Amino acid sequence: MKSYCQNSSLNECFSFFRRRKRGLDVVPDKYTFPSVIKACSNVSALEEGRVLHGVTVRCGTDGDVFVGSSLVDFYGKCGQIGCARKVFDGMSVRNEVSWTAMMVGYLSFGDMAAAKSLFDEMPKRNTATWNAMIKGLVRSGDLNCARNLFDEMPVRNEVSFTTLIDAYAKGGDMAAARSLFDQLTHKDLFSWSALMSGYVQNGKPSEAVKAFSEMQDSNLKSDEFIMMNLMSACSQLGCSELAKWIDSYMKNGSFDLRRAHVAAALVDMNAKCGNMDRASSLFEEMPERDLISYCSTIQGLCIHGFGSQAVHLFDRMINEGIRPDDVAFTVILSACTHAGLVDDGCRFFELMINSCSINPTPDHYACMVILLGKWGKLESAYELIRSMPVESHAGAWGALLEACRVNCDVDLGEVVASRLFELEPHNAGNYVLLSNIYAEADRWSNVFNVRDKMSKSGVRKVPGCTYVESTMAA
Numbered sequence: 001m002k003s004y005c006q007n008s009s010l011n012e013c014f015s016f017f018r019r020r021k022r023g024l025d026v027v028p029d030k031y032t033f034p035s036v037i038k039a040c041s042n043v044s045a046l047e048e049g050r051v052l053h054g055v056t057v058r059c060g061t062d063g064d065v066f067v068g069s070s071l072v073d074f075y076g077k078c079g080q081i082g083c084a085r086k087v088f089d090g091m092s093v094r095n096e097v098s099w100t101a102m103m104v105g106y107l108s109f110g111d112m113a114a115a116k117s118l119f120d121e122m123p124k125r126n127t128a129t130w131n132a133m134i135k136g137l138v139r140s141g142d143l144n145c146a147r148n149l150f151d152e153m154p155v156r157n158e159v160s161f162t163t164l165i166d167a168y169a170k171g172g173d174m175a176a177a178r179s180l181f182d183q184l185t186h187k188d189l190f191s192w193s194a195l196m197s198g199y200v201q202n203g204k205p206s207e208a209v210k211a212f213s214e215m216q217d218s219n220l221k222s223d224e225f226i227m228m229n230l231m232s233a234c235s236q237l238g239c240s241e242l243a244k245w246i247d248s249y250m251k252n253g254s255f256d257l258r259r260a261h262v263a264a265a266l267v268d269m270n271a272k273c274g275n276m277d278r279a280s281s282l283f284e285e286m287p288e289r290d291l292i293s294y295c296s297t298i299q300g301l302c303i304h305g306f307g308s309q310a311v312h313l314f315d316r317m318i319n320e321g322i323r324p325d326d327v328a329f330t331v332i333l334s335a336c337t338h339a340g341l342v343d344d345g346c347r348f349f350e351l352m353i354n355s356c357s358i359n360p361t362p363d364h365y366a367c368m369v370i371l372l373g374k375w376g377k378l379e380s381a382y383e384l385i386r387s388m389p390v391e392s393h394a395g396a397w398g399a400l401l402e403a404c405r406v407n408c409d410v411d412l413g414e415v416v417a418s419r420l421f422e423l424e425p426h427n428a429g430n431y432v433l434l435s436n437i438y439a440e441a442d443r444w445s446n447v448f449n450v451r452d453k454m455s456k457s458g459v460r461k462v463p464g465c466t467y468v469e470s471t472m473a474a
Contacts (some may be wrong), residue, residue, distance in 0.1 A: 008281060010403075015112070016471065020052075022037075022304070024246050024401060024461055025299065030061045030064040030066055030067050031066075033052065033055075033056050033059075033061055033070065034065045034066050034067060034069075034070040036052055037049060037052055037067070037070040037071060037074050038070060038072075038073070039075045040052065040073075040074055041070075041078070042074055042103065043081075044077060044078050046078045048184040049071075049074045049075075049078065052471055053071055053074075054426075057334055059125075059208060062093060063091075064142075065093045065094065065095055065097075066097075067097060068088075068094075069091075069094075069097045069101050069170065071084075071087045071096070071170075072087050072088045072091075072098060072101040072102050072105065073101040073105070074103070075087060075105065076101060076102065076104060076105025076106075076108055076109070077105070077108065079108070079301055081105055081106065081109045081111070083100060084101075084105045084186065085102065088101075088102045088206045091197055096122075096124055096125060096126040096128075096129060097413050098130065099118065099122045099123075099124075099125075100125075100126070100128055100129045102114050102118060102198050103118045103119055103122075103129065103132060103133065103136075104132050104136075105165045106118060107132065107133075107135075107136035112136065112140050112142075112339060113142045115133065115136055116133070120255055122193065125159055127153075127155055127159075127160070129161050130149065130153050130160065131157075131159045131163060134146045134149050134150055134160065134163055135151060135163050135438065137149065138163060138164070138166075138167040143167055143168070143171060146163075146164065146167065147164065150164055157379075158186060158187075158188050158190065158191055159190075160188050161180055161181070161183070161184045161191060162188075162191045162194050163211070164177075164180055165177045165180050165191060165194045165195060165198070166194040166197070166198070168180065168198070169194060169195070169197065169198025169201060169202065170201065172197070173202065173451060174198055174202050174207075177198050178195070179192075181194075181195050185217075187218065187220075188220075188224050189220060189222075189225070189226060192211065192212075192215045192220065192226060193223075193226050194226045195211050195227040196208045196211050196226065196230065196233070197229050199211060200229055200232045200233050200236065201422075203232070203236070204415075205232075205233035205236035205237045205253070206233075208229060208230065208233035208238065209233050209242070212226070212229075212230050212233075219388070219465070224255060224259075224262065227246070227249075227250060227255065228261070228262070228265055229244060229264075229469065230246060231265045231266065231268070231269040232265070232269075234246055234269050235269045235272040235273065236272075237273075238272055238273050238274070239273060240274050240275055242273075242274065243269050243273035243275055244278075245271055246269065247266065247269075247270065247277070247278065249277075250262075252264070258285075258286075259265060259283075259288055259390075260286070260288060260290065263285075263286045263293065264284060264286075264290070264292050264293045264296060266279075266282050267279050267282045267286070267293055267296050267297055267300075268293075268296035268300070270282065270300070271296055271297055271299065271300020271301070271303070272296075272299070272300055272303065273355055274303075275302075276300060276301065276304055279297055279300050280295075283297045283341070285336065289317075289320070289322075290296065290310075290322065291317075291323075291324065291328060293453060294313065294314075294317045294322060294328070294329050295327065295328050296309045297313060297336060298313050298314055298317075298328075298331055298332060299331050301313065301335065302331065302334060302335035302338055302339075305337055305338070305339070307335050307336065307339020307340075307341055308339065308341070310332065310335040310339070311332070311335065311336065311339075311341060311344045312316040314328075314332045314335075314391055316346070317353075323356065324352075324356060325358070326352075326358050326364070326436065327356065329348060329349075329352045329356075329364060330361075330363055330364060330367065331370065332348050332403055333345055333348060333349065333364060333367035333371070334367055335372065336348065336367075336370040336371055337367055337370050339369075340374070342371060342372065342375050342377065345367075345370075346377040349364070349368055349394050352364070356412060357373050359389070360388075362388075362393040362395070362396060363395075365384065365385065365388050365396050366393070366395045366396040366399055368381070368384055369381045369384060369396045369399045369400050369403075370399040370403075372403075373399060373402070373403025373404075373406075373407075374403060374406075376407055378400070378403055378404060378407060379412075381400050381403065381414075382412060382416070384395065385400065393423075394423045394424050395418050395428070397416055397419050397423065398413075398420060398429075398430065398433075400416050401413060401416045401420060401430065401433050401434070401437075402433060403419055403439045404437060405414060405433055405436055408437070408440055408441060409437075410437055410441050412439065413433075413434060413437040414434070417430060417433070417434040419438075422436065425457065425459075426457075426459055427459075428454065428456075428459050428460060431450055431453070431459060432456045434450055435447050435450040435451060436449065
């Protein structure tokens with residue numbers, strides 16, 4: 001029965017359970033019920049589990065500690081914390097599994113106080129109990145208490161370390177994550193994956209690649225999750241040679257390159273590393289192309305100067321019936337901006353609003369302002385900002401001010417700078433840009449006035465600082 005429940009669907013499991021019960025006239029016992037109840041827990045099948053609970057009562061097995069523990073776990077996972085507590089309180093005998101199941105139920109329900117109270121009350125705890133409590137504290141954001149509990153553990157295992165390594169990594173403290181990792185005697189794939197993922201998430205791709213090399217030296221065979229982290233690191237580095245090595249390693253390994261998320265990661269990595277022929281080939285070989293794979297390829301084309309191909313691919317995506325979201329429009333508008341495709345950019349902006357019913361974000365407006373301003377359409381860019389139904393952010397106005405400098409438009413530059421002084425009164429870059437506009441127009445008295453205004457406002461120019469089109473970098 002246990003094997004059947006582990007390898008079959010819930011319906012098949014119940015069907016087998018009924019056939020066994022009726023056909024063979026076998027009365028289910030305390031060894032039968034935990035497996036079937038666990039099958040219900042795994043898919044949160046509340047009604048089916050309640051039926052099983054009733055059967056355990058009729059069969060007289062509800063008092064067994066393993067059956068009771070399974071029921072506590074089941075009700076906890078289904079969010080029925082009151083029922084879980086009722087079963088727990090009714091158990092004449094409880095073991096570490098029973099107590100842990102009840103505690104995990106409270107943690108899943110978000111009742112940290114009840115979970116901690118139960119943890120403190122437990123007559124005996126096993127390693128799984130400690131790990132569950134630490135994980136609950138991490139999820140609630142109380143990393144300090146989680147660390148204190150970790151330090152109190154009599155026996156720690158890989159799960160204990162990996163939980164905290166992952167928590168420190170997600171909190172940006174890679175020094176603490178690495179320190180814990182180095183203390184771990186037996187490093188498994190989960191701990192290596194947590195460390196590599198942390199480096200990738202915190203913008204340290206080179207460290208992630210080094211960690212991968214260390215793992216290889218320990219004779220551990222990479223799994224899919226490790227390779228996904230390595231591909232993310234490679235994408236950040238933009239290293240073409242590393243991308244080719246990873247591609248070859250996965251092709252010659254036991255990895256299924258046709259799995260959607262694996263194929264999408266390979267496309268993204270090759271595209272960001274400039275291997276566009278390989279990225280395009282992988283993209284075309286995908287059994288199903290979704291929005292993410294399309295955007296990865298489009299962004300790769302954009303980064304490496306193939307703006308027209310990016311536009312063509314975006315149009316193809318729409319023709320295939322894939323609906324773009326706001327992120328997809330940011331990608332294609334950036335592509336149009338880089339390539340100077342003003343007409344296509346305006347077409348996509350209108351498509352986003354009129355056909356896809358997506359309200360443009362400040363980033364979308366900023367892309368359009370940069371596109372229009374970069375190619376001399378300053379009045380159109382200015383009117384677009386003024387028409388924004390949402391509060392325009394400084395990035396859009398800053399992009400227009402830069403466009404005014406490039407096109408020597410003093411009058412509009414003054415209007416735009418005035419708005420920027422309201423939005424960012426202490427940003428020296430805006431004053432410097434306006435000063436440069438005046439200087440290029442030989443209006444030196446205005447240059448001195450701007451510098452005087454900076455001085456009176458307490459605004460100081462940072463040496464070597466220039467205006468950066470931050471929205472384009474995104």
